[in-house]
Amino acid sequence: MPTLKIDGIEVTVEPGTTVLQACEIAGKEIPRFCYHERLSIAGNCRMCLVEQEKAPKPIASCAMPAADGMVIKTDTPLVKKAREGVMEFLLINHPLDCPICDQGGECDLQDQAMGYGRGGSRYQENKRAVTEKEMGPLVATSMTRCIHCTRCIRFVTEVAGVAELGATGRGEDMEVTTYLGAALSSEISANVIDLCPVGALTSKPYAFTARPWELRKAESVDVMDALGSNIRIDYRGREVMRVLPRLNEAVNEEWLSDKGRFSCDGLSKRRLDKPYVRKNGKLQAATWPEAFAAIAAKVQGLNGGEIAAIAGDLACAEGMTALKDLMSGLGSANIDCRQDGAKLPAGSRAGYVFNSGVAGIDQADAILLIGTDPRKEAPVLNARIRKRLLKGGLRIAAIGPKVDLTYPVEWLGNDATAVAGICNGAHAFAEVLKSAKNPMLILGQGALARLDGAAVYSAAKAIADNCGLVKDGWNGFNVLHTAAGRVAGLDLGLVPGQGGLDVAGIQSAAQSGQVKFVYLLQADELDTSKFGSAFVVYQGSHGDAGAHRADVILPAAAYTEKDATWVNTEGRVQLARRAVAPPGDAREDWSIIRALSEALGKKLPYDSLGQLRRRMLELAPHFAAVDRLTPAAWNVATAPGTIDGSWGFVYAVTDHYRTNPIARASGTMAECAEVARTGSVKAPEKMLVATNG
Amino acid sequence: MSARHPAPKQLQPTSFAFSAANEAEIKKIIAKYPAGRQASAVMPLLDLAQRQHDNWVPLAAIEHIATLLGMPYIRVLEVATFYTMYNLAPVGRNFIQVCTTTPCWLRGSDQVLDACRSSLGIGPGETTKDGQFTVIEVECLGACVNAPMAQIGDDFYEDLDTASTTKLIEALKRGETPKAGPQSGRRSSEPLSGLTTLNAGGGGE
Numbered sequence: 024m025p026t027l028k029i030d031g032i033e034v035t036v037e038p039g040t041t042v043l044q045a046c047e048i049a050g051k052e053i054p055r056f057c058y059h060e061r062l063s064i065a066g067n068c069r070m071c072l073v074e075q076e077k078a079p080k081p082i083a084s085c086a087m088p089a090a091d092g093m094v095i096k097t098d099t100p101l102v103k104k105a106r107e108g109v110m111e112f113l114l115i116n117h118p119l120d121c122p123i124c125d126q127g128g129e130c131d132l133q134d135q136a137m138g139y140g141r142g143g144s145r146y147q148e149n150k151r152a153v154t155e156k157e158m159g160p161l162v163a164t165s166m167t168r169c170i171h172c173t174r175c176i177r178f179v180t181e182v183a184g185v186a187e188l189g190a191t192g193r194g195e196d197m198e199v200t201t202y203l204g205a206a207l208s209s210e211i212s213a214n215v216i217d218l219c220p221v222g223a224l225t226s227k228p229y230a231f232t233a234r235p236w237e238l239r240k241a242e243s244v245d246v247m248d249a250l251g252s253n254i255r256i257d258y259r260g261r262e263v264m265r266v267l268p269r270l271n272e273a274v275n276e277e278w279l280s281d282k283g284r285f286s287c288d289g290l291s292k293r294r295l296d297k298p299y300v301r302k303n304g305k306l307q308a309a310t311w312p313e314a315f316a317a318i319a320a321k322v323q324g325l326n327g328g329e330i331a332a333i334a335g336d337l338a339c340a341e342g343m344t345a346l347k348d349l350m351s352g353l354g355s356a357n358i359d360c361r362q363d364g365a366k367l368p369a370g371s372r373a374g375y376v377f378n379s380g381v382a383g384i385d386q387a388d389a390i391l392l393i394g395t396d397p398r399k400e401a402p403v404l405n406a407r408i409r410k411r412l413l414k415g416g417l418r419i420a421a422i423g424p425k426v427d428l429t430y431p432v433e434w435l436g437n438d439a440t441a442v443a444g445i446c447n448g449a450h451a452f453a454e455v456l457k458s459a460k461n462p463m464l465i466l467g468q469g470a471l472a473r474l475d476g477a478a479v480y481s482a483a484k485a486i487a488d489n490c491g492l493v494k495d496g497w498n499g500f501n502v503l504h505t506a507a508g509r510v511a512g513l514d515l516g517l518v519p520g521q522g523g524l525d526v527a528g529i530q531s532a533a534q535s536g537q538v539k540f541v542y543l544l545q546a547d548e549l550d551t552s553k554f555g556s557a558f559v560v561y562q563g564s565h566g567d568a569g570a571h572r573a574d575v576i577l578p579a580a581a582y583t584e585k586d587a588t589w590v591n592t593e594g595r596v597q598l599a600r601r602a603v604a605p606p607g608d609a610r611e612d613w614s615i616i617r618a619l620s621e622a623l624g625k626k627l628p629y630d631s632l633g634q635l636r637r638r639m640l641e642l643a644p645h646f647a648a649v650d651r652l653t654p655a656a657w658n659v660a661t662a663p664g665t666i667d668g669s670w671g672f673v674y675a676v677t678d679h680y681r682t683n684p685i686a687r688a689s690g691t692m693a694e695c696a697e698v699a700r701t702g703s704v705k706a707p708e709k710m711l712v713a714t715n716g
Numbered sequence: 717m718s719a720r721h722p723a724p725k726q727l728q729p730t731s732f733a734f735s736a737a738n739e740a741e742i743k744k745i746i747a748k749y750p751a752g753r754q755a756s757a758v759m760p761l762l763d764l765a766q767r768q769h770d771n772w773v774p775l776a777a778i779e780h781i782a783t784l785l786g787m788p789y790i791r792v793l794e795v796a797t798f799y800t801m802y803n804l805a806p807v808g809r810n811f812i813q814v815c816t817t818t819p820c821w822l823r824g825s826d827q828v829l830d831a832c833r834s835s836l837g838i839g840p841g842e843t844t845k846d847g848q849f850t851v852i853e854v855e856c857l858g859a860c861v862n863a864p865m866a867q868i869g870d871d872f873y874e875d876l877d878t879a880s881t882t883k884l885i886e887a888l889k890r891g892e893t894p895k896a897g898p899q900s901g902r903r904s905s906e907p908l909s910g911l912t913t914l915n916a917g918g919g920g921e
Contacts, residue, residue: 192797
């Protein structure tokens with residue numbers, strides 16, 4: 024391991040470490056624009072110059088491997104002068120438009136110009152101007168500001184896996200662009216906004232709305248998919264202005280899906296801000312007591328079997344705890360959190376979480392995807408699989424309809440019986456799994472939300488047993504969820520109790536008149552026309568499918584408006600902090616249910632979030648381990664069944680940008696969906712200017 | 717050199733396909749590179765496309781080559797815009813590249829450009845109305861020893877002055893192919909005043 028001296032501090036680093044990384048280990052900050060630890064090294068901005076003893080001139084520390092005996096100096100006059108020279112060159116063509124630039128206040132170039140910039144320019148000539156570029160509905164461009172660090176090109180090519188950005192021309196004429204102004208097709212494209220060290224790529228929906236110093240910040244968790252990406256909500260007053268990713272190596276690294284980032288404009292549209300009660304077939308605004316009275320009048324006299332509740336994709340753990348307690352108070356066992364009908368077992372935790380952890384993907388050497396399209400279901404997780412694949416030594420195969428996952432996959436056909444074939448060893452890929460050191464399978468909801476889902480599930484479980492996916496210190500049986508609330512729901516036991524009905528059962532019983540009262544907690548992604556003449560209460564944040572069918576609407580807070588607990592697909596318990604207040608009369612899920620319980624005469628025994636969380640811990644003790652992964656014991660019981668090979672898998676997420684009420688209310692997501700639907704290539708005439716020579 | 721962009725849409729053909737002869741040539745070119753590295757063939761393929769397609773590369777050809785080599789479109793566009801010898805918009809049948817870098821300029825490249833202007837009526841970067849001639853200024857083409865010079869098509873025409881440039885253009889207008897090389901009568905880059913040494917034995921030819 025090389026040992027080198029940095030400003031007199033001796034550090035020993037791993038072989039392959041760059042001088043820049045060694046400097047950071049020694050606690051020396053090196054300015055940089057092009058270097059980024061998660062991207063390949065470009066070495067083209069030259070801002071990271073340091074002095075190396077016995078070297079004739081300053082070296083670019085980001086591209087120089089640390090070697091034994093190196094003596095590096097980072098704060099000599101030579102280094103300062105060299106960096107000032109680089110900065111002066113960068114600023115020759117950089118416009119002086121900081122006052123109107125969205126990056127202002129959080130701009131690397133601005134910050135580093137404070138340290139290395141000259142007071143004035145020695146340059147008399149005109150600055151370069153670049154024609155506007157089009158990159159789709161999310162990324163606003165102002166390419167005159169570009170300093171050609173190529174971070175965006177490297178991100179899109181390496182991490183996102185869609186080589187759609189490039190640099191045309193050369194020298195002073197170099198321009199970063201997509202092919203003829205096509206929109207970026209990646210689901211994580213907007214991360215280039217964070218990566219851009221200047222204001223060349225900025226957020227289109229957030230453009231000119233706020234300055235970073237006006238914003239207050241709340242740490243939260245993304246609920247647009249089940250990955251639970253860590254986010255920071257930037258808000259001003261009562262409005263969420265933007266959502267940014269937070270670093271969490273174990274979950275999302277530092278990326279965030281476009282949906283998680285830009286669906287926030289849906290938080291202020293189509294909101295339910297007061298209770299509604301249906302009178303004479305029409306929903307009419309009401310007060311909370313009126314709404315509760317209407318519900319109480321209906322529930323009066325019903326027995327437990329006539330009452331049912333369904334928790335949806337965006338239901339938080341607190342709300343579901345209260346709902347479960349309310350339902351047991353009413354004597355009903357008809358409760359379910361699997362509104363898509365996925366045949367997931369509750370009971371054993373290892374049976375429904377992503378056991379290896381998202382970080383476990385980095386160790387996997389064989390992956391089998393069963394009925395899942397991770398690119399659409401969890402784009403950031405898909406980027407992690409891609410990263411692992413690029414490192415080499417990974418076999419990856421998939422059963423399901425062919426899609427572009429941004430990396431090559433061995434397609435084993437869309438034949439559900441192939442799952443059985445692998446589990447009894449008849450299929451060749453079984454050998455690959457058996458001989459792998461850390462094999463894993465990823466089971467999608469598309470494989471489970473079908474009539475024979477239980478059979479597919481038990482075959483997948485058999486693969487885990489037969490092919491050595493579960494061993495000491497490794498559990499490669501992974502379920503990829505699509506709903507942010509699902510794992511918490513299963514953890515808390517929101518599944519039919521003794522003799523209870525599941526979602527399909529509730530719907531058919533409602534149609535036959537056996538179930539007379541249905542409580543929908545944030546449940547919109549199911550066929551709401553199938554509740555017959557049952558009395559439907561919808562509690563949720565948006566006027567979506569559930570609210571349209573409802574007889575009583577109870578307005579609830581969205582995920583940015585409450586302190587809530589979310590459990591991601593790995594089973595990682597994460598806390599989200601409240602950023603803004605809910606609109607109008609809307610309240611947090613649990614407090615609505617708590618208030619309703621009193622009106623129904625079944626008062627729940629908690630008056631505060633703290634008391635509720637203590638109750639939550641009784642139901643699921645592992646909720647105490649916040650942010651940590653607790654390995655679950657592998658004792659999953661399955662029911663044998665026959666897989667119906669006559670129809671293939673259908674992925675759980677087909678319309679990626681419209682999977683939940685918030686995304687459906689978002690104008691930005693609608694634009695993204697439109698671009699994804701119509702195909703991205705469009706050629707704006709303005710960039711096609713004929714010039715030669 | 718100014719930024720180079722593809723020609724406007726109305727000039728772009730909707731499709732592009734290589735001729736049978738070029739298809740055979742492409743197979744040979746791709747075979748030169750190891751398996752999986754066929755993207756290395758992008759430059760010779762762009763050159764073939766340009767030669768086949770009236771000396772310019774249309775977007776359709778860029779897309780065709782990208783598909784052929786399994787590359788994203790943008791990667792081929794990057795290459796095509798990086799190298800100035802790929803023409804991205806139509807040029808005249810006679811493509812005259814006049815070197816105006818210092819040695820040629822000192823030796824009279826201005827007169828060469830003036831001669832083009834007076835006999836063709838176009839300045840650098842322009843194409844005649846009949847589409848027969850395009851004149852552009854280029855940087856050093858590496859024939860300084862015979863400056864000033866111009867490249868017409870694939871050939872170098874050296875030791876130019878007003879008279880010889882006008883003569884060349886008149887010959888091109890008649891459809892002839894003038895003899896390439898120095899127009900001053902000397903052979904290659906021998907001294908203009910005749911050999912002063914090593915002059916026994918016929919000078920090596």
